[in-house]
Amino acid sequence: MIAHLQGKLVEKSPTHIVIDCGGVGYHINISLHTYSLLPNTDFIKVYTHLQIKEDAHTLFGFIEKSEREIFRLLLSVSGIGASIARTMLSSLDPKQITNAIGSADVVTIQSIKGIGSKTAQRVILDLKEKVLKLYDLDEVSMSQSNTNRDEALSALEVLGFVRKTSEKIIEKIVKEDPDASVETIIKKALKSL
Numbered sequence: 001m002i003a004h005l006q007g008k009l010v011e012k013s014p015t016h017i018v019i020d021c022g023g024v025g026y027h028i029n030i031s032l033h034t035y036s037l038l039p040n041t042d043f044i045k046v047y048t049h050l051q052i053k054e055d056a057h058t059l060f061g062f063i064e065k066s067e068r069e070i071f072r073l074l075l076s077v078s079g080i081g082a083s084i085a086r087t088m089l090s091s092l093d094p095k096q097i098t099n100a101i102g103s104a105d106v107v108t109i110q111s112i113k114g115i116g117s118k119t120a121q122r123v124i125l126d127l128k129e130k131v132l133k134l135y136d137l138d139e140v141s142m143s144q145s146n147t148n149r150d151e152a153l154s155a156l157e158v159l160g161f162v163r164k165t166s167e168k169i170i171e172k173i174v175k176e177d178p179d180a181s182v183e184t185i186i187k188k189a190l191k192s193l
Helices: 032-037 065-075 082-091 094-102 106-110 117-134 139-158 163-176 182-192
Strands: 004-012 016-021 024-029 043-052 057-062
Touching (some): 032 082, 057 065, 082 094, 106 117
Antiparallel strands (some): 004 043, 043 057
């Protein structure tokens, strides 16, 4: 019903924003990913998803259309409501979620607060085909780079580095060089840690 809102940003927090459109303030729930992308200008445009329930009409906002698409895909999975979908997009960026689904990475999806192994498996089962088709991902290359990434991550954990910090650095390395070997990833990560 409401596809996007454009107006003056009057309130901003990591969980929600308020946009003034023609004198009406819209309270919009956002993910941390969207929060990190909010421009420093007063005038903004957000793509929205309107959820209508018996007791509430709730708006969810996204700076990127692609994040809204993933949010909607996640909502289509039984057992995932808007708050869990938003938590997922706050814990991982949209690309990490699509990569995790595309490569059937249960561990990454399960690492999100509020998601158990059954739900993580259901997300992969329900969305893997859609994600591979929609984002034109190559299943083989996905799992290969993921294996190297996971091996490097567990090696760094064994060395005593914090998983969350190591994960961010390894993601960056894999983005720059998708074909990096486990050794290369670890060496580059150790220089950054």
